[in-house]
Amino acid sequence: MKKSMPKKFIWWKHGVVYHIYPRSFYDSNDDGIGDIKGIIHKLDYLKDLGVDAIWLSPIYLSPQIDFGYDVSDYRQIDPIFGTLKDFRKLLEKAHKRNMRVIMDLIMNHTSDQHPWFIESSSASDHEKRDWYIWRSGKNGKPPNNWSTCFGGSAWEFHPVTNQYYYHSFFKEQPDLNWRNEHLRNEFFDIVKYWLDMGVDGFRLDVANLIVKDKKLRDNPGFFQMLNQTQPVYTRNRPKSIKTLKLLRKLIDKYDNRMCVGEIYTLPPGDPKLAASYLGSGKNTLNLAFDFSLIFKRWNAKLYGQTIKEWMSQIPAKGWPCNVLSNHDLFRSYNRPFWRLHKRQKAIVAAFLLLTLKGTPFIYYGEEIGMQNSRLPRRFIKDPIGKRFWPFYSGRDKARSPMQWNKLRNSGFSRGEPWLPVNRNYYCVNVESLKEKKGSILYFYRQLLKIRRKNSALYAGEWEFLNDGKNGVLVYKRFNNEAAIVVCLNFTPWNKTVNVGRDWEGIILLSTHKVKKHLIALDKFSLLPFESLIVEVINS
Ligand code: GLC
Numbered sequence: 001m002k003k004s005m006p007k008k009f010i011w012w013k014h015g016v017v018y019h020i021y022p023r024s025f026y027d028s029n030d031d032g033i034g035d036i037k038g039i040i041h042k043l044d045y046l047k048d049l050g051v052d053a054i055w056l057s058p059i060y061l062s063p064q065i066d067f068g069y070d071v072s073d074y075r076q077i078d079p080i081f082g083t084l085k086d087f088r089k090l091l092e093k094a095h096k097r098n099m100r101v102i103m104d105l106i107m108n109h110t111s112d113q114h115p116w117f118i119e120s121s122s123a124s125d126h127e128k129r130d131w132y133i134w135r136s137g138k139n140g141k142p143p144n145n146w147s148t149c150f151g152g153s154a155w156e157f158h159p160v161t162n163q164y165y166y167h168s169f170f171k172e173q174p175d176l177n178w179r180n181e182h183l184r185n186e187f188f189d190i191v192k193y194w195l196d197m198g199v200d201g202f203r204l205d206v207a208n209l210i211v212k213d214k215k216l217r218d219n220p221g222f223f224q225m226l227n228q229t230q231p232v233y234t235r236n237r238p239k240s241i242k243t244l245k246l247l248r249k250l251i252d253k254y255d256n257r258m259c260v261g262e263i264y265t266l267p268p269g270d271p272k273l274a275a276s277y278l279g280s281g282k283n284t285l286n287l288a289f290d291f292s293l294i295f296k297r298w299n300a301k302l303y304g305q306t307i308k309e310w311m312s313q314i315p316a317k318g319w320p321c322n323v324l325s326n327h328d329l330f331r332s333y334n335r336p337f338w339r340l341h342k343r344q345k346a347i348v349a350a351f352l353l354l355t356l357k358g359t360p361f362i363y364y365g366e367e368i369g370m371q372n373s374r375l376p377r378r379f380i381k382d383p384i385g386k387r388f389w390p391f392y393s394g395r396d397k398a399r400s401p402m403q404w405n406k407l408r409n410s411g412f413s414r415g416e417p418w419l420p421v422n423r424n425y426y427c428v429n430v431e432s433l434k435e436k437k438g439s440i441l442y443f444y445r446q447l448l449k450i451r452r453k454n455s456a457l458y459a460g461e462w463e464f465l466n467d468g469k470n471g472v473l474v475y476k477r478f479n480n481e482a483a484i485v486v487c488l489n490f491t492p493w494n495k496t497v498n499v500g501r502d503w504e505g506i507i508l509l510s511t512h513k514v515k516k517h518l519i520a521l522d523k524f525s526l527l528p529f530e531s532l533i534v535e536v537i538n539s
Contacts, residue, residue: 011100012201012258012286013319014458015052016354016448017361021327022056022081023067024401025364027413034401034412036082040090043097045430049367050448053100055203055260057327059087060106063113065172065383067399068104069205070111074190091198100200102260107187108206109173116183117174124161131183132174133166134158135216145218146234149264150384151227154234168209168234170383178211178243188250195254202251204244207261207277207285211239235264236273244277244284260287260321260359267295271310281318287359289323297337298345300490303352304468311357311462320358324349324366331398332363334372341492343369344529347443347511348488351531354447355477355486357462365402367444368433372397373422381419405431443511450508450533456482465499472526474499476536483536484508489526498523505534 009015026038036059046054058068061076068078077087094101110117120128135143135155142155142164155164156171166175176183191202213233221230244261251257263274269292277288290310296302314320324332338345346369353360364370375396377389385394396419403425404411410425422428433441451457460479466472471491477484485505489495503521507513510532519534526532 011052011256012260013359014455015100015359016050016451017053017055017102017260017359018046018049018051019055019326019361019363020057021364021399022059023418024399024412026402026404027415027417030413030415031080032413032415032418033080035080036077036086036090040086040093043090043093043099047097047099049445050452051099051362053102053200054094055102055361056104058104058106058205063111063172065111065170067382069106070109070113070170070173071106072111072113073115074187075193088197095198101198102201102203102258103194103199104205105191105202105259106205107176107178108168108209109175112172112174116186121158121161121165124163128182130180131177133177133212134161134163135166136163144216145222145229146212146216147219147228149228150387166212168206175212176210179214179239184243184246188247191247191250195251195257200256201258201260201286204247204259204261204285206264207244207288208236208240208263208265208273209234210243211237213237241277241279241284245279248279248284248286258286260289261285263288263290265291268292269295271306271313275310275313275315275318278315278318281315287319287321289321289361291323291329294323294325294329294332294335298335298490299468300471300473300488301468303490304464304473307356307473308464308467320356321361322353322356322358323361323363324353325363325398326361327363327399328395329398331370331372332366333369334397341529343440344492345490346440348490348529348531350440350443350447351486351488351511351533352473354444354451355457355484355533356475357460357477362444363398367441368403368428368430369440370400370403370428371422371424373400373420375420379420403429405429438511443509446509454482454484454508454535455479456484460484465501466497470495472497478539483539485521485534485536487526487530487532487534489528489530492528494528495526496523497526501539503536504538505536508533508535 023034025034026042027034028037059081060071061073061078062068062071077084116131120132142153146154148154157164167173168175217233219229219232261277269290271290274288274290277285292306333346382394382396400419401412401417401421409417410421433439456477456479460477463476466474472495473488475486499521507515507517512527512530
């Protein structure tokens, strides 16, 4: 069967994205914090791993209250990460290796140290007053019952102008008013600034929060445990989608660029909602994150249902993306539902992530099976960890330094790392796992290679042959060049599988069987947690 690249390899659809948390990736100047030069230093590792693009969590100038998600200048790089010159170099070096660079774009809020907010808060009649959401209180209380995503009132009183401002997150992160056209124009100029520089795309932070109800209606309900109201008037307002459509128009003026939105929902995620941000598939976001799979129990049937639901919601001209974890969540290896057989499950999950239809996003370290760090209180840096300790230790556990080798600090830094390196680094590190057949890294590398070679995997259609019955997922990826069958045994037991067709195939990759062997797909067995990819030769 002829195997060639499809006419056009669209990097954000067909490629694989690697999410870097820059503070924790590689420290080039030994100050304990990862930086841009560090990322440049590791580009060859990423190229060799086989990823097509990197997404960087924010590196703009910031007081770092929320570790960069509080921006004080969108056109500058924070000195802890380097300079604009370093960033330009990163772009150049990545592009030279045919890799793309995606920046995080925080549209919902700025830092309270941003000059816009300083001006806006200086006087009630300042021309930038309306760039943020200001309101007078009601009988000495906040304007309404809206709460922050971390719980508690979302209104902060500002004595200078005797009004409250609205903040979805920390009080140091005032929300912008996207109903104001001047703000929008100014913000879109920032987007142009980075696109003109050569940035390939944006991950849009909390894209579904950016516009709030104009009338400021009270939210219904109250969740005692979260100290939060139900976010009916503060999330997913139609005007957010309209604004994202305008952004897409702007991005589409440039060649080959994209945006992927974080669609922020509480567990268990919401595929329909996330997919609604794709619009027709051509006019809103290029990709949208749905986090449903992340919150599912380890169970083939539940995974099957969730995947089916997600795929069925994607508009005809749209494209899915898939993700196992990020900087806000648990390391995928430590999913609460993966209590036993974690390593085997992580490998099954890797097969799933890299063979499903859609753009895979790999969170740094996932490829070596990095695990949550257990941090005592004194090491906690995340403000929500500090606030909710000991009930919730925050997000630091998934942000520990990348584990490169067995040396001091796992080769991340020669200084004191900003967060401790996970104690398991002696066994879990790139250098040790790279050559180890059967390691997680071995399978990530193999999977990325196979994916790149087979257009049916990166660009093809998708169909379930078994959606989880008997603890096994079986699906077909196909186009006019090939048909590939993927089988995943979610259980610690042997399973007999029958794909229901009289097919034969060649094994492309398996956790247990030998590659390149012929296999009859009408009836075969899978060993516990076996994953298998087969190219059909007689479909
Ligand atoms: C997003 C980010 C998270 C941040 C929040 C506020 O959810 O992923 O890290 O704290 O937005 O910007």
